[in-house]
Amino acid sequence: MSETSKHQLQTLAVHAGYSPNAEANKDVASPLHLSTTFVRNPDGSSSEYIYTRSNNPNREMVETKLAALEGAQTAITFASGLAAIHALLDSVLEPGSHLIIPDDCYHGTRAIVQQILSRWQVEHTAVNLADPQQLAAAIRPNTRLVWIETPSNPLLKIADIQKITTRCRQHQILTACDNTFATCILQKPLELGADFVMHSTTKFFSGHSDLLGGVLLTNRDDELTTRLREFQSTAGAVPAPFDCWLLNRSLATFPLRVMQQCANAVSLAAYLHQHPRIEQVFYPGLPAHPNHAVAARQMRGGYGSLISVLVKGGQTAAMHFAGRLQLFKHATSLGGVESLIEHRRSVEGPHPISPDNLLRISVGIEHIDDLIRDMEQALGD
Ligand SMILES: Cc1ncc(COP(=O)(O)O)c(C=O)c1O
Numbered sequence: 001m002s003e004t005s006k007h008q009l010q011t012l013a014v015h016a017g018y019s020p021n022a023e024a025n026k027d028v029a030s031p032l033h034l035s036t037t038f039v040r041n042p043d044g045s046s047s048e049y050i051y052t053r054s055n056n057p058n059r060e061m062v063e064t065k066l067a068a069l070e071g072a073q074t075a076i077t078f079a080s081g082l083a084a085i086h087a088l089l090d091s092v093l094e095p096g097s098h099l100i101i102p103d104d105c106y107h108g109t110r111a112i113v114q115q116i117l118s119r120w121q122v123e124h125t126a127v128n129l130a131d132p133q134q135l136a137a138a139i140r141p142n143t144r145l146v147w148i149e150t151p152s153n154p155l156l157k158i159a160d161i162q163k164i165t166t167r168c169r170q171h172q173i174l175t176a177c178d179n180t181f182a183t184c185i186l187q188k189p190l191e192l193g194a195d196f197v198m199h200s201t202t203k204f205f206s207g208h209s210d211l212l213g214g215v216l217l218t219n220r221d222d223e224l225t226t227r228l229r230e231f232q233s234t235a236g237a238v239p240a241p242f243d244c245w246l247l248n249r250s251l252a253t254f255p256l257r258v259m260q261q262c263a264n265a266v267s268l269a270a271y272l273h274q275h276p277r278i279e280q281v282f283y284p285g286l287p288a289h290p291n292h293a294v295a296a297r298q299m300r301g302g303y304g305s306l307i308s309v310l311v312k313g314g315q316t317a318a319m320h321f322a323g324r325l326q327l328f329k330h331a332t333s334l335g336g337v338e339s340l341i342e343h344r345r346s347v348e349g350p351h352p353i354s355p356d357n358l359l360r361i362s363v364g365i366e367h368i369d370d371l372i373r374d375m376e377q378a379l380g381d
Pocket of ligand 1: 080082106108153178180181199201202213333
């Protein structure tokens, strides 16, 4: 299938990156290439593939599909979301650079900045990116990159991507957006001016909680993109062929899963919003969310399936509630077919910032009536 074709996302999710007719055996399901090394031509020159750290047919296949889904020219995959984040930060920043990150973002991103980049004299400022004034005040002459995460983890803050990228371009500052929570089904940061998009493919793209991966996507065709591609192979945090194969297979059902998860989340957020035992609900699809209007403009077809709640009665009540749920599993991670709930503060390392009564919910594809019934019994007496 031609990757330049104008097919819809659902069609690309099934077909992009693989053509059975081009395969020797005409396999309808894409084959798995586990080999780490490839035979050279008789004259010693290399064929298309040399060594799997540099490239592999399964990696190439899934990168082509991911690029098609995001509307990007280039997709560069990694062994995890954090490996992708690290690759970008390492390639863009240098000693003396300044970086702006959201005050609410995945704690692992914060850990890279605080624990790794600080040793290389990279300065950073954490601001509420939902407030344009805070971004303006944080920009310095040496600011090289603004890292956006919207909706943010775990408070579901919404930043106006277009506003941020427009301001950053005026200052020659690069922008990268962690699009893991929204996915390319709901939000296209490259179309809104971002230089780079990053996803933890561990989450919605994989959708079955059975692989780790990350990807960087860009439409830039320059030295920086070449550096990122080289970093992938040189630093070596590449995804295994089996994980690429599994991801490629899971992507076929990704649009269907996300739409069901979003529909479930809207109903569940409305249910929790009116529940007397819930102090506050954070969900961009609720009209009560402070940036609901921005979310409605920049997200299309849904608001994602992550909901955070504050439970009345503090940490003890929150843990009691999580422990009584039957269908929702008390486990970290998100984006899978199964609904999960998690006490965020417990996993945020030595410097947690989430309130102690905050639970983050990842809504799966189960029937909404069963999910609400499970919440009902767990919140009851
Ligand atoms: C928003 C976000 N970005 C990045 C990551 C890191 O991804 P990974 O666990 O694949 O390294 C996560 C993980 O939970 C995440 O939630």
